[in-house]
Every structure is written in structure tokens, then in C-alpha cells.
Amino acid sequence: MKKTIYDVAREANVSIATVSKVINNTGRIGEKTRQRVLQVMKELDYQPSLVASALTGKSTYSIGLLIPDLANPFFAELARSIEDRGHELGYSIVMCSTDYRPEKESKYISLLKQKSVDGFILASGFQNDAVIRDLLNLKIPIAVLARDVSTVSVDTVTVDDFIGGYNATQHLLDLGHQQIGAIQLDLEVGRERTRGYRHALQENGLEYDEKYVLFGPSSVEGGKQMGLKMLQAAERPTAIFAGNDLVAIGIIQAARELGLSIPDDVSVVGYDNTILAAISNPPLTTVAQPFHDMGRQVMDLLIEEIKGEKKGKKRVVMLPELCVRESTKRIRK
Amino acid sequence: MKKTIYDVAREANVSIATVSKVINNTGRIGEKTRQRVLQVMKELDYQPSLVASALTGKSTYSIGLLIPDLANPFFAELARSIEDRGHELGYSIVMCSTDYRPEKESKYISLLKQKSVDGFILASGFQNDAVIRDLLNLKIPIAVLARDVSTVSVDTVTVDDFIGGYNATQHLLDLGHQQIGAIQLDLEVGRERTRGYRHALQENGLEYDEKYVLFGPSSVEGGKQMGLKMLQAAERPTAIFAGNDLVAIGIIQAARELGLSIPDDVSVVGYDNTILAAISNPPLTTVAQPFHDMGRQVMDLLIEEIKGEKKGKKRVVMLPELCVRESTKRIRK
DNA sequence: TTGAAAGCGCTAACAT
DNA sequence: ATGTTAGCGCTTTCAA
Numbered sequence: 001m002k003k004t005i006y007d008v009a010r011e012a013n014v015s016i017a018t019v020s021k022v023i024n025n026t027g028r029i030g031e032k033t034r035q036r037v038l039q040v041m042k043e044l045d046y047q048p049s050l051v052a053s054a055l056t057g058k059s060t061y062s063i064g065l066l067i068p069d070l071a072n073p074f075f076a077e078l079a080r081s082i083e084d085r086g087h088e089l090g091y092s093i094v095m096c097s098t099d100y101r102p103e104k105e106s107k108y109i110s111l112l113k114q115k116s117v118d119g120f121i122l123a124s125g126f127q128n129d130a131v132i133r134d135l136l137n138l139k140i141p142i143a144v145l146a147r148d149v150s151t152v153s154v155d156t157v158t159v160d161d162f163i164g165g166y167n168a169t170q171h172l173l174d175l176g177h178q179q180i181g182a183i184q185l186d187l188e189v190g191r192e193r194t195r196g197y198r199h200a201l202q203e204n205g206l207e208y209d210e211k212y213v214l215f216g217p218s219s220v221e222g223g224k225q226m227g228l229k230m231l232q233a234a235e236r237p238t239a240i241f242a243g244n245d246l247v248a249i250g251i252i253q254a255a256r257e258l259g260l261s262i263p264d265d266v267s268v269v270g271y272d273n274t275i276l277a278a279i280s281n282p283p284l285t286t287v288a289q290p291f292h293d294m295g296r297q298v299m300d301l302l303i304e305e306i307k308g309e310k311k312g313k314k315r316v317v318m319l320p321e322l323c324v325r326e327s328t329k330r331i332r333k
Numbered sequence: 334m335k336k337t338i339y340d341v342a343r344e345a346n347v348s349i350a351t352v353s354k355v356i357n358n359t360g361r362i363g364e365k366t367r368q369r370v371l372q373v374m375k376e377l378d379y380q381p382s383l384v385a386s387a388l389t390g391k392s393t394y395s396i397g398l399l400i401p402d403l404a405n406p407f408f409a410e411l412a413r414s415i416e417d418r419g420h421e422l423g424y425s426i427v428m429c430s431t432d433y434r435p436e437k438e439s440k441y442i443s444l445l446k447q448k449s450v451d452g453f454i455l456a457s458g459f460q461n462d463a464v465i466r467d468l469l470n471l472k473i474p475i476a477v478l479a480r481d482v483s484t485v486s487v488d489t490v491t492v493d494d495f496i497g498g499y500n501a502t503q504h505l506l507d508l509g510h511q512q513i514g515a516i517q518l519d520l521e522v523g524r525e526r527t528r529g530y531r532h533a534l535q536e537n538g539l540e541y542d543e544k545y546v547l548f549g550p551s552s553v554e555g556g557k558q559m560g561l562k563m564l565q566a567a568e569r570p571t572a573i574f575a576g577n578d579l580v581a582i583g584i585i586q587a588a589r590e591l592g593l594s595i596p597d598d599v600s601v602v603g604y605d606n607t608i609l610a611a612i613s614n615p616p617l618t619t620v621a622q623p624f625h626d627m628g629r630q631v632m633d634l635l636i637e638e639i640k641g642e643k644k645g646k647k648r649v650v651m652l653p654e655l656c657v658r659e660s661t662k663r664i665r666k
Numbered sequence: 667t668t669g670a671a672a673g674c675g676c677t678a679a680c681a682t
Numbered sequence: 683a684t685g686t687t688a689g690c691g692c693t694t695t696c697a698a
Contacts, residue, residue, distance in 0.1 A: 002471075004674090004675055004676085005675060005676060006675080014684075014685085015684065015685045015686075016675090016676080016677095016685090017677085017678085017684070017685055017686075017687090018683085018684055018685075019676095020676065020677060020678085021677095021684085023676090024677080026677090026678085027678090027683085027684085028683060028684090029683070029684080030683055030684085033683080033684080047443065047446060047447045048447065048675085048676075049388075049447065049449065049674090049675055049676070050447045050448045050449070051384050051387045051388050051393065051448065051449050051674095051675080051676095052388055052674070052675035052676040052677090052690090053675080053676050053677070054384045054676095054690095055382075055384055055385055055388050055674085055675080055676070055677095055690045055691065055692090056675090056676055056677045056678080056689080056690050057677080057678095057690065058676090058677075060384065060448075061448075062427065062448070069413070070403070070409050070412055070413040070416065071406075071409055071410050071413040073404075073406055073409070073608070076403055076404055076406070076409035077404050079403055079428070080402070080403040080404040080430060083403065083428055083429070083430055084430070087429070087441075092427045092429075092444065092445070092448065093427065093428055094395065094425045094426065094427050094428075095412070095416055095426050095427075095428045096416070096420070096425075097413060097416055097417070108420075110380065111425065112425070113380060114380045114381065114382065114383045115383045115384065115393075115394075115395065115425065116382060116383070116384050138335070220608070220611075220612070249612050275406070275553070275609070276608070276609070276612060278553075279553070279582050279609060279612070279613055279614075280612055280613075280614070281612075281613065281614020281615075282614075337690090337691055337692085338691060338692060339691080347668075347669085348668065348669045348670075349669090349691085349692080349693095350668070350669055350670075350671095350693085350694080351667090351668060351669070352692095353692065353693060353694085354668090354693095354694095356692090357693080359693090359694090360667085360668090360694090361667060361668090362667070362668080363667055363668085366667080366668080381691085381692075382690090382691055382692070384690095384691080384692095385674090385690070385691035385692040385693090386691080386692050386693070387674095387692090388674045388675065388676090388690085388691080388692070388693095389673080389674050389691090389692055389693045389694080390674065390693080391692090391693075
């Protein structure tokens with residue numbers, strides 16, 4: 001049978017209240033009793049039940065993480081950094097991959113609410129503000145990652161996608177490209193990056209041309225399909241700004257299949273700077289997101305919120321950084 | 334305030350016992366009352382507290398997953414498949430990356446024991462049988478993944494590493510290679526794969542030569558270092574069997590740095606068939622592990638164990654499959 | 667068919 | 683400094 005606080009109390013000849021106090025370092029306990037209790041706890045290998053203590057209104061020390069897809073290297077790295085920071089702070093992470101599906105998102109949230117997690121990190125791409133508002137109304141702490149929820153007052157960590165798109169495009173422009181395509185994610189982040197792309201274009205006196213812009217899923221296969229489509233068009237671009245590294249790699253595969261060389265015939269910029277970018281062939285020029293800091297930041301924000309140490313909400317915006325490798329090149333005459 | 338079973342009972346003019354019964358579909362309840370209770374539950378948007386019900390001895394419906402490193406694509410995919418199957422079966426997954434560190438492993442296990450998880454999946458490379466025995470003694474259900482614990486009776490899902498090593502090496506032998514190096518993980522799995530490697534060599538009348546065998550960490554950087562070492566040696570091998578795809582990529586980078594061409598000067602075989610293998614340059618010949626099935630299988634085993642539907646323990650062994658791409662080639666004369 | 671009541675293991679007033 | 687006791691929200695006999 002598992003040991004309970006009663007076992008310890010009996011063995012140490014004290015009341016359960018006393019044991020509880022030494023466990024939690026509350027109230028005043030004589031040094032001798034404290035030592036005796038500690039001793040007995042050790043002897044019995046007693047571990048207080050967190051579910052019992054949670055029932056009395058204390059924390060469960062677990063937090064729910066909703067993320068699109070653990071199998072995507074970017075999110076895996078992000079999840080890892082969140083997990084690490086969480087554990088440092090004494091919290092366990094319950095992982096939920098949502099596949100960008102609203103139903104899954106709602107389902108997991110309601111499940112984890114029943115489990116009384118102390119809070120949520122919403123790193124899921126999709127989010128109808130309704131679920132966020134719902135959580136907020138219930139006073140359940142949340143922190144939102146990588147998604148700007150401008151209409152709700154909530155702790156947020158984002159990377160400026162507009163700048164990311166702008167920088168990627170500007171880099172291509174600097175290399176002399178004039179026909180620049182964009183194959184972006186069919187998600188909020190994709191639109192925002194596309195805004196940056198558009199802005200850079202216009203700043204350089206170039207038209208935003210819809211035939212050069214495609215939206216699709218976050219996958220190598222998706223990138224390849226869209227890449228084929230764009231590269232086989234009558235006027236093909238000399239450079240493409242991809243939604244993320246996965247998509248960029250798909251585009252490279254498409255180019256290869258069409259006998260086009262990267263970066264000689266077409267330059268490609270990725271996004272996220274995952275391990276894929278470093279090992280792809282050629283190595284990918286990509287927009288790096290500081291996932292390590294991002295994970296740490298959201299976690300810290302959330303914990304502050306949980307501990308009630310905060311007055312208002314915070315909105316942390318980090319900046320992406322262009323990481324130039326070999327998939328982009330000055331355009332040939 | 335969060336609704337409790339009392340709110341529902343009051344509103345529906347029944348006792349909490351009745352409400353409990355309709356929630357759990359136990360006992361006998363009149364159809365009319367049941368409907369009324371259900372109705373009230375809906376109106377109040379009542380969600381039973383799982384922590385309270387866990388305290389009364391029922392399941393927490395969460396299981397702990399110990400895995401070396403979520404940021405490694407192989408484990409990320411594995412984790413994802415485990416998570417999916419878990420959710421299908423109604424369980425949440427608490428993720429813990431151990432970095433192959435025994436202290437972390439123990440720490441997380443003891444933490445999750447306090448949280449009363451229903452069981453553990455141990456996919457962590459490291460494992461002293463002691464922690465497994467401990468869990469077993471406490472009657473806590475566990476299932477072990479990708480690690481053969483031959484001295485303990487426990488549910489296990491493994492992929493035959495000996496065969497994997499054998500096949501990889503045989504493939505290289507078939508291509509005419511005679512000087513075959515091995516840069517393997519400094520872990521149990523690495524030793525086992527090396528056994529397979531050795532066996533293949535000897536079966537072909539070749540000596541097992543220690544200077545051709547190196548053990549190192551699971552990382553691109555590690556692979557690169559060891560690769561440099563091995564490829565700069567007096568007699569360098571014409572082919573290398575790598576510990577996993579990460580290491581293989583490191584070796585390719587090392588080769589490139591030395592001006593050696595893959596696969597013309599040296600062939601490389603990876604392990605795991607992660608996304609990295611598909612996109613690396615050149616695409617990696619690698620030993621594929623069926624991570625999707627692996628995840629599903631352990632989860633199923635664990636759940637059976639938790640539900641007590643099983644008589645004895647099971648040991649499931651899956652087979653790896655060589656996946657030939659372009660990093661291996663027949664040796665030149 | 668329904669309800670009263672005794673826990674589950676722990677915390678936190680409130681007494682002593 | 684330590685103990686008594688009333689919950690926390692739910693499940694489960696056992697009565698009614």
C-alpha cells in the first residue's frame with residue numbers, strides 16, 4: 001500500500017497537521033520534531049500525494065501545452081525549450097498536438113481543464129479568440145506564443161512576422177531579384193509575413209503580383225506541389241520566399257525535379273532556422289526565430305501569471321534574424 | 334466559481350450520489366432523472382473534476398513519457414505517435430526529456446509518481462534496471478521502448494538493433510566495401526548495432542578492427558568530430574556505418590570539409606530514417622525504424638497493463654528496414 | 667430508484 | 683509548538 005500522511009504521523013508520534021507543516025515548511029515546528037518527522041518520511045519513503053493536495057485548492061504543478069505538431073522540428077525545439085524551463089520551475093508539461101485543428105484544440109483544452117492544470121501555453125497556430133476568452137473568464141492563466149491575438153488582453157510572446165517577411169524579401173531584392181515569389185503558410189503568420197514581403201516589394205517600387213503568391217500547408221510535400229506549380233508557370237520567379245524550412249525544402253525538391261539549380265536558377269529563403277536548414281542541400285538561407293528564448297519567455301510569463309505576481313498583461317515581441325547560407329545568390333544577368 | 338457536483342445536484346433536485354451515477358453510468362437511474370441531470374449539467378456547463386475523482390482511487394488518465402530528447406527528430410516523431418495513440422485512448426501525455434541522464438530520469442519518475450500518473454513509457458535510452466524494478470514493485474504499470482531490459486520482466490517494444498547493424502553492414506559489403514568503419518552511439522543500442530556490424534564482417538571473413546570503431550554522442554557535431562578523426566586516420570575506411578541520421582550528417586560534413594565526396598570517396602549509412610535522411614545531401618541510405626507502429630504498440634501495451642486486462646508481460650520485437658538512397662555506392666576499383 | 671454518509675490524502679483555520 | 687477538525691469534489695457502499 002502506498003504510504004499516506006497518516007502513516008508518517010503515526011510512526012513519528014505526531015498529528016498529521018504537524019507532518020503537513022513540515023512538508024510545506026509552514027507554521028512553527030520544534031526542530032526536534034521536524035527532524036524526527038523528516039527522518040520517518042525518509043524511512044517510509046513517503047511521497048506526498050499531489051492530487052490530494054491539489055484537491056485542497058493548491059496547484060497541480062502541471063501546465064498544458066498546445067502546439068500544432070510535435071513532429072515538425074521547429075515545434076519540437078520550441079516544445080523542448082518550454083519543457084526545460086517548466087521543469088526548472090517545478091512544472092510538468094502535458095503535450096497536445098493540435099494539427100492546426102480547432103476541434104482538437106477545444107477538446108484538449110476542455111480535457112486539461114478537467115485535470116485542473118495550472119495554466120495553458122497556446123502555441124497552436126489556430127486560435128479562435130473565443131477559447132481564449134473562455135479561459136480568461138474562468139481566470140485560468142494562459143500565455144500565447146507565436147500568434148498575435150490583438151483583440152484580447154493576454155500575455156503574449158511573438159516574433160515579429162512582418163519584419164521577418166520584410167527582411168527575407170529585402171535580402172532577395174538586395175541580390176537583384178525582381179520576380180520574387182512567396183509560398184506561404186495558409187495561416188495568420190503566413191499573412192503577416194506576406195505583408196512584410198509586400199511592403200518590401202513596394203518600398204522598392206515593385207508591384208505586388210498575386211500570381212507570385214501562393215498559400216499552402218506546412219509540409220515538404222505541400223511545398224513541393226506549390227513549388228512545381230509556381231516554377232512551371234509562364235513567368236517563373238527567380239526567387240521564392242517560403243513559409244518555413246519544410247516548405248523551402250519542398251520547393252528545392254520541385255526545382256530539382258524541373259532541372260532547375262538552386263541557387264543559380266532560383267534562390268530560396270526558408271523560415272524558422274530549424275536543423276533542416278543547416279543540413280539541407282544547399283544549406284538554406286532562412287529567417288531564424290529565437291525558439292530558445294521564446295520558450296523560456298512564455299513559460300516565465302505564464303508562471304508569473306499563475307503565481308499572481310503580476311499586475312497587468314505583457315506582450316513580448318522578439319525579432320527574427322536573417323540567417324544567410326547558400327540557397328540564395330545574386331541574380332545572373 | 335467553478336461548478337461542483339453539488340451545484341448540479343441542487344439544481345436537479347437530486348443527491349450528489351445520483352449525479353455521480355449518471356456521470357459514470359453506474360447503478361440504476363430512472364430515465365427521467367437521468368435526462369434531467371444531464372440537462373442541468375449542460376446548462377451549468379459542468380465538468381467533473383478529475384483530480385477529485387482521482388483521489389477516490391480512480392485513474393488520473395495521464396501517463397508519463399520519458400524520452401531522451403524531444404529536439405531530436407527521431408524522438409519527436411516517436412513522441413508524436415505515442416501522444417496520438419494516447420489521446421485516442423483518452424490519456425494525456427506528460428513529456429520529460431532526460432538527455433540520457435539517469436538523475437533526470439529518477440527525478441521525473443519520482444515527480445510523476447507523486448502526481449499519480451497511471452503509468453510510464455520509458456523510451457529513455459538510459460535505464461538502470463533499479464528504477465524499473467522500483468516501479469514494478471510499486472505495481473505501477475510501465476512499458477519500455479527501444480531498449481532491451483532482458484533482466485526484468487516488463488512489457489517491451491524494441492526494434493532489433495542487431496539486425497539493423499547487420500543489414501546496414503551487409504549492404505556496404507554487398508557494394509564491395511572492405512574497410513568499413515562504425516561511428517556508433519555510446520549507448521546500449523550502439524553496442525547492439527555494433528554487434529550486428531561485427532557479425533556481418535566476420536561472416537564475410539573480415540576482421541573486426543578496433544581502429545575502425547568509434548563511440549560518441551548523438552549529434553551532428555559529435556558525428557562531425559568523430560568523422561574527422563576517422564577520415565583523417567592513416568588508413569581511412571571506404572564506408573561508415575553511423576549511429577543515427579544526425580551522426581551520419583555530421584560525418585558527411587566532415588567528409589566535405591576534407592574534400593572527400595559522398596558517396597564516391599566514402600559511403601555512409603545512417604539510422605532512424607528521420608526526415609533528415611530524406612533531405613540531406615546526398616539523401617541518406619539509412620536503417621528505418623517503424624516509429625509509428627512503435628509508438629502505437631507501447632501505448633497499447635501500457636494501457637492493457639493499466640486496465641489490468643493482461644495476464645503476463647509481452648515483449649514485442651519489430652524489425653528495422655534498410656532504406657537505400659544515395660549516400661552509399663559500389664566501391665570504385 | 668434514490669440518498670445519506672463515510673472516506674480518498676491533504677491543508678488550514680482554530681484550539682490547546 | 684502541536685493537535686483537532688472541517689472541508690476540497692467525488693465515489694461507493696449501504697439503507698431507505
